[in-house]
């Protein structure tokens with residue numbers, strides 16, 4: 001008996017649907033082993049991770065709040081990845097967007113500026129994120145520089161730039177020397193959906209982004225262009241589609257979405273600009289994009305699931321003293337399994353018995 | 364006779380390979396329906412059938428690439444189950460595929476090494492490669508990178524790679540579809556020699572003359588079923604075709620009254636440096652193609668035909684707009700989409716990956732070239748019904764056989780995909796059609812349909828440029844034939860005057876005048 005990997009003649013759509021579920025299953029099995037090694041009760045840990053957060057309203061809102069930036073960023077990334085453009089630097093674009101949008105909030109602080117402030121912050125954040133994403137895109141198109149490396153390295157530039165601002169020029173004078181801006185004015189804050197709750201307007205924006213991406217990819221020629229450039233570059237050129245332009249476009253869109261997510265996070269749940277506004281949203285969103293099969297609806301579900309692991313991780317830390325970093329381990333293992341299971345879409349496992357009796361046709 | 368046909372085999376001896384009731388199902392679709400075939404040593408056995416008859420499916424099953432749904436394969440009398448090609452190779456079964464599987468950026472030797480299962484060192488392997496290629500008269504330089512090679516040379520790699528395994532049984536899936544007549548003749552010499560060495564060969568081809576010349580036995584498939592096994596030498600090409608199709612094949616007829624009108628495609632002194640380091644430089648190419656006219660371009664592959672196609676289609680742009688004029692408009696600087704909007708349509712020779720995105724549905728592949736000018740897109744939104752309609756119309760007009768209404772392009776048989784691609788472009792009613800190798804791998808019946816469609820398109824007033832290595836095809840449909848050699852295009856000859864000898868001279872690079880002059884001197 002022998003296990004072989006056989007190429008499928010046509011990609012399996014069933015597997016394409018269930019492969020993320022297989023990946024999640026395998027991840028959970030691995031986590032159970034990990035918890036056992038850590039000396040924690042695996043069942044209690046799984047409960048803390050996946051069940052407890054679903055049982056109270058506050059955590060549910062918190063999941064939606066955490067899912068908002070993940071989904072927005074992942075949608076943008078999925079456009080890049082479908083077009084074979086590898087934007088790994090969404091974290092940096094998220095931070096630059098947060099900084100660009102915050103600039104208006106900081107400058108209008110205490111000036112009773114009107115309701116234009118928040119929309120202006122959104123626009124500036126999107127523009128900032130897009131411009132920042134264009135750096136690796138243009139380097140790729142003009143000089144052939146690997147966008148994977150350049151976009152990733154720019155994350156650290158953005159991180160340090162933000163750090164400089166909140167420790168220097170933008171530091172809150174009444175902030176006891178903490179590296180943070182002053183709390184934003186109400187006009188510079190994302191409105192809540194439920195009075196006294198956590199859910200805010202950003203979640204609605206994320207849903208709109210998901211719907212827009214679904215229409216773009218499924219119904220429009222631009223979406224087709226993105227898919228065909230990624231799937232068959234030579235045929236795409238024959239179809240009249242320009243891969244270089246598409247790298248620029250998808251990077252810009254994905255940077256804009258990451259930037260928008262950045263300002264929504266800062267002007268929403270956080271309320272001011274400070275270092276550490278992101279627990280790695282830009283990187284986790286890569287997992288969300290792949291777990292969601294680069295499909296908008298899938299990304300929405302995957303975003304909620306990964307948000308659950310963030311919240312669950314916090315609860316597990318409080319309840320069972322499981323280190324918060326285990327959440328990152330979980331996410332990493334998940335990405336590994338997702339990519340591994342993806343090969344099942346184009347290949348299948350087959351058990352082969354030498355000399356098996358085969359059904360006989362009529363001779 | 365030293366030429367044992369199955370009937371000539373001593374009774375009691377078993378065939379080298381035998382399939383019994385071999386069946387392959389895709390969903391409800393039977394690609395192979397209970398096929399029995401016997402292959403004897405020292406035999407060249409033809410496998411014939413229309414596009415989609417199931418030939419490639421059958422040989423893939425024999426080679427272990429796909430698993431049969433039912434039935435049995437016996438090797439030297441023993442039932443075998445092959446889990447993959449390496450097991451088939453291990454038993455002595457070799458195969459040369461319809462679509463090549465080579466890595467462009469690797470050298471010949473590296474490609475061969477990747478396809479071998481042995482453990483010999485790279486150096487030994489390279490030496491053996493050179494030796495095998497010399498023995499069989501298939502010259503290859505192991506150090507060249509594949510992308511620099513012509514189609515014929517690439518196929519040589521595949522053949523040599525298969526021969527290096529010393530197979531007892533060699534399968535060739537449409538090996539001559541992409542070869543020039545000269546290259547094909549060379550191949551036949553090799554095959555005769557392999558046969559003389561006692562090997563068995565299974566040979567898939569749509570060229571019935573070849574089959575009659577070369578093969579001892581022929582098995583005919585139709586609609587996934589075996590129709591008959593016969594001796595092709597006792598049949599005529601027409602009777603073989605009848606068994607394949609089940610009816611007579613229509614003759615291609617040029618409608619009377621076809622007349623050249625105004626120039627629709629003009630190329631003025633087009634010179635273009637190659638895009639790749641070892642590509643062919645186009646030099647001073649000029650021709651004028653009128654509506655109602657078909658111009659054929661003959662030539663050995665790799666003499667600049669691909670580069671010319673790219674320059675005409677707009678996949679490569681020229682700095683001088685006037686070098687390519689479509690419908691009276693200077694278009695050398697226009698993109699392929701803009702050229703399509705001017706009424707041009709293009710069919711490249713490579714169907715998977717160039718003419719179509721293999722993993723996308725036919726409707727999406729209709730959109731690939733139809734988005735510019737066929738009413739498939741409104742305000743940026745795709746009209747899915749319109750794309751499906753194109754698929755249905757192409758299916759109906761060109762009899763594209765497929766397992767469902769809108770499958771992925773890669774799941775179609777080679778010839779059926781070709782019919783779809785040609786249909787997709789012809790149905791747009793182009794003013795100018797530039798087509799490369801329109802009937803590569805297409806069965807005789809379908810080839811007639813495609814050629815007829817090209818003629819009808821010209822009759823309706825379009826200008827048609829056909830690049831083909833099949834001189835008979837050009838003679839059948841073209842009004843004039845020009846020859847491409849080393850990036851230059853000869854002056855076109857009227858088809859009536861374009862004898863094989865003249866074309867052969869041009870294809871070999873000598874110009875007609877000097878040759879005639881030489882004759883005159885010699886006489």
Ligand SMILES: Nc1ncnc2c1ncn2[C@@H]1O[C@H](COP(=O)(O)OP(=O)(O)OP(=O)(O)O)[C@@H](O)[C@H]1O
Pocket residue numbers: 009010389392394412413414415416417418419420421461764765766774775776777778779804806
């Ligand atoms: N993976 C697949 N899924 C569904 N249908 C398939 C698949 N592979 C082949 N088929 C169908 O099986 C039939 C036989 O295909 P096959 O490639 O064997 O034809 P063929 O005789 O080699 O034709 P050609 O001369 O055009 O190469 C075709 O109708 C094709 O559409």
Ligand SMILES: [Mg+2]
Pocket residue numbers: 418419420461536776777778
């Ligand atoms: Mg075939």
